[in-house]
Amino acid sequence: xxxxxxxxxxxxxxxxxxxxxxxxxxxxxxxxxxxxxxxxxxxxxxxxxxxxxxxxxxxxxxxxxxxxxxxxxxxxxxxxxxxxxxxxxxxxxxxxxxxxxxxxxxxxxxxxxxxxxxxxxxxxxxxxxxxxxxxxxxxxxxxxxxxxxxxxxxxxxxxxxxxxxxxxxxxxxxxxxxxxxxxxxxxxxxxxxxxxxxxxxxxxxxxxxxxxxxxxxxxxxxxxxxxxxxxxxxxxxxxxxxxxxxxxxxxxxxxxxxxxxxxxxxxxxxxxxxxxxxxxxxxxxxxxxxxxxxxxxxxxxxxxxxxxxxxxxxxxxxxxxxxxxxxxxxxxxxxxxxxxxxxxxxxxxxxxxxxxxxxxxxxxxxxxxxxxxxxxx
Amino acid sequence: xxxxxxxxxxxxxxxxxxxxxxxxxxxxxxxxxxxxxxxxxxxxxxxxxxxxxxxxxxxxxxxxxxxxxxxxxxxxxxxxxxxxxxxxxxxxxxxxxxxxxxxxxxxxxxxxxxxxxxxxxxxxxxxxxxxxxxxxxxxxxxxxxxxxxxxxxxxxxxxxxxxxxxxxxxxxxxxxxxxxxxxxxxxxxxxxxxxxxxxxxxxxxxxxxxxxxxxxxxxxxxxxxxxxxxxxxxxxxxxxxxxxxxxxxxxxxxxxxxxxxxxxxxxxxxxxxxxxxxxxxxxxxxxxxxxxxxxxxxxxxxxxxxxxxxxxxxxxxxxxxxxxxxxxxxxxxxxxx
Numbered sequence: 093x094x095x096x097x098x099x100x101x102x103x104x105x106x107x108x109x110x111x112x113x114x115x116x117x118x119x120x121x122x123x124x125x126x127x128x129x130x131x132x133x134x135x136x137x138x139x140x141x142x143x144x145x146x147x148x149x150x151x152x153x154x155x156x157x158x159x160x161x162x163x164x165x166x167x168x169x170x171x172x173x174x175x176x177x178x179x180x181x182x183x184x185x186x187x188x189x190x191x192x193x194x195x196x197x198x199x200x201x202x203x204x205x206x207x208x209x210x211x212x213x214x215x216x217x218x219x220x221x222x223x224x225x226x227x228x229x230x231x232x233x234x235x236x237x238x239x240x241x242x243x244x245x246x247x248x249x250x251x252x253x254x255x256x257x258x259x260x261x262x263x264x265x266x267x268x269x270x271x272x273x274x275x276x277x278x279x280x281x282x283x284x285x286x287x288x289x290x291x292x293x294x295x296x297x298x299x300x301x302x303x304x305x306x307x308x309x310x311x312x313x314x315x316x317x318x319x320x321x322x323x324x325x326x327x328x329x330x331x332x333x334x335x336x337x338x339x340x341x342x343x344x345x346x347x348x349x350x351x352x353x354x355x356x357x358x359x360x361x362x363x364x365x366x367x368x369x370x371x372x373x374x375x376x377x378x379x380x381x382x383x384x385x386x387x388x389x390x391x392x393x394x395x396x397x398x399x400x401x402x403x404x405x406x407x408x409x410x411x412x413x414x415x416x417x418x419x420x421x422x423x424x425x426x427x428x429x430x431x432x433x434x435x436x437x438x439x440x441x442x443x444x445x446x447x448x449x450x451x452x453x454x455x456x457x458x459x460x461x462x463x464x465x466x467x468x469x
Numbered sequence: 470x471x472x473x474x475x476x477x478x479x480x481x482x483x484x485x486x487x488x489x490x491x492x493x494x495x496x497x498x499x500x501x502x503x504x505x506x507x508x509x510x511x512x513x514x515x516x517x518x519x520x521x522x523x524x525x526x527x528x529x530x531x532x533x534x535x536x537x538x539x540x541x542x543x544x545x546x547x548x549x550x551x552x553x554x555x556x557x558x559x560x561x562x563x564x565x566x567x568x569x570x571x572x573x574x575x576x577x578x579x580x581x582x583x584x585x586x587x588x589x590x591x592x593x594x595x596x597x598x599x600x601x602x603x604x605x606x607x608x609x610x611x612x613x614x615x616x617x618x619x620x621x622x623x624x625x626x627x628x629x630x631x632x633x634x635x636x637x638x639x640x641x642x643x644x645x646x647x648x649x650x651x652x653x654x655x656x657x658x659x660x661x662x663x664x665x666x667x668x669x670x671x672x673x674x675x676x677x678x679x680x681x682x683x684x685x686x687x688x689x690x691x692x693x694x695x696x697x698x699x700x701x702x703x704x705x706x707x708x709x710x711x712x713x714x715x716x717x718x719x720x721x722x723x724x725x726x727x728x729x730x731x732x733x734x735x736x737x738x739x740x741x742x743x744x745x746x747x748x749x750x751x752x753x754x755x756x757x758x759x760x761x762x763x764x765x766x767x768x769x770x771x772x773x774x775x776x777x778x779x780x781x782x783x784x785x786x787x788x789x790x791x792x793x794x795x796x797x798x799x800x801x802x803x804x805x806x
Contacts, residue, residue, distance in 0.1 A: 129640040223599075285756075
């Protein structure tokens with residue numbers, strides 16, 4: 093019945109052990125963080141209160157987890173059944189991206205032991221964009237696990253339960269489309285209140301749609317990225333035809349994004365800052381050239397069946413969306429707090445981020461080898 | 470298929486589409502917040518400040534804050550350079566060229582007191598997810614409540630004046646900021662910094678009265694004698710007699726970012742003293758909350774979108790079931806290994 097199957101194979105490979113070591117190193121650093129405080133491990137400071145633990149682990153991490161959302165839009169909303177073979181692995185990318193982002197937030201919270209106040213009605217502050225993001229991400233993590241449950245039920249032969257779940261699954265699929273639409277755009281809205289502290293190259297009321305569309309793009313990019321890596325590293329068959337189609341979708345969405353991004357800059361008259369020759373300008377062009385590169389590489393249909401071009405485009409889009417988020421929240425952020433503040437992540441800070449992403453790959457290997465996730469033609 | 474797209478566009482119009490429209494500028498702004506008639510505040514007159522830092526010392530004492538020996542090889546004095554987790558107010562120095570004359574932009578110097586400005590429309594209060602930052606509806610004091618704070622530091626990130634600070638070196642650190650000595654005001658006392666200020670540079674009072682006081686100073690001619698009130702405006706403490714300086718013709722905080730309850734007078738341009746001047750006349754929460762309210766008011770748009778999604782997804786799933794049995798291999802494509 094299912095067209096998905098576990099790929100099997102030995103789990104304790106050399107890459108797996110290296111990833112495990114990186115993960116354990118991150119755990120050791122986190123121990124120090126909880127004993128000695130955030131300042132002992134990270135370089136965040138009074139001027140830059142948000143570092144890579146927030147911007148990479150959470151904001152970029154969840155955007156990378158938008159694969160499930162992006163493919164679900166195609167399969168379930170636009171009724172493009174042909175993308176269905178990609179659905180489960182895309183969903184799994186979302187599952188890991190979001191679950192780990194949700195856990196990673198705790199490491200960064202300065203008063204994590206009071207986290208529960210987010211759920212107490214007499215404390216919640218409904219005007220807070222952060223509250224909306226927090227609730228929405230928590231809800232989406234639950235929805236993702238429910239959406240992914242059929243893979244577990246198939247693995248353990250619980251067809252009866254699976255049948256029951258599939259009767260109500262439509263509701264969770266719908267929620268699984270609504271929730272990322274809400275919080276991925278809100279992750280952009282969160283920067284609006286910073287006002288003049290963020291350079292006009294990035295500060296705009298269009299932050300919510302720009303964040304939403306770029307998150308979608310990263311979702312579409314992660315699908316070929318993961319498929320091609322799996323075909324190289326795990327010797328999986330490559331569904332070239334399907335990847336060409338999804339690259340076509342990514343191309344259209346990128347064009348929409350660029351039109352909105354540059355239209356907004358022209359409308360606000362902020363584009364001259366892109367030629368100021370400072371760090372902001374350089375980062376602006378790195379970010380946007382990475383968005384433009386895939387447009388050139390994927391422009392023709394026959395180029396979209398070449399895995400190399402598709403792979404480069406996917407990496408370019410993933411970097412573009414990631415750098416966009418770094419630019420909005422850190423590079424383009426110039427705190428008005430007096431003094432010459434500077435932020436660059438410390439080595440332990442970076443190693444925690446590396447450890448979290450390593451753990452994500454560990455989970456990926458664990459899941460695809462043991463659960464029916466990857467599609468079998 | 471075409472039908473689905475049309476439905477999708479309709480859905481977009483209800484929900485996401487809203488987010489795509491705010492290019493029209495003020496359309497998404499929520500109403501600006503109004504100053505409470507009984508709001509209390511401070512008038513800080515940079516020209517009166519002699520940089521004695523009695524206010525810094527009194528603030529530390531009143532709020533139980535530890536000293537900071539910043540930039541010293543061996544700790545000798547309390548020398549905070551900025552507000553921080555251990556310092557709620559600080560006197561800063563502006564200096565230019567030869568620094569010969571006080572209150573002069575070129576070749577001069579001036580003092581500046583930095584702490585929370587108790588905004589009329591505070592970004593920190595709007596940002597905080599758990600109401601750990603509150604604004605008193607009567608006094609307008611912006612207060613932090615660590616008992617519910619989750620330490621996300623969104624208040625630190627969003628404050629347009631860079632005021633709230635977190636204690637990074639404490640495993641159980643908290644956000645620190647000026648609470649305008651709310652605990653002293655509750656006992657009918659004056660905020661510590663205004664209480665000790667020897668020249669009346671920091672003057673406590675009702676914001677409405679302080680604005681009038683500022684106006685009186687602006688109406689005088691430079692060189693005129695003036696009796697500057699000390700401590701609390703209108704409380705009858707003996708004043709400080711001095712001459713009127715060459716003020717800037719503007720009081721900072723009357724309109725900037727929707728107004729602040731701490732007002733600044735100076736002879737040196739405010740941006741030189743570290744205050745942001747290229748700012749709108751409304752607080753940034755007016756925009757961010759405007760966007761949020763448009764999208765999430767009563768959760769109406771999300772509920773509508775969800776209803777539409779449930780309908781379309783259910784129908785597509787039911788249809789997909791029939792098709793899956795007919796043409797399973799059509800779509801999967803022949804893999805290349």
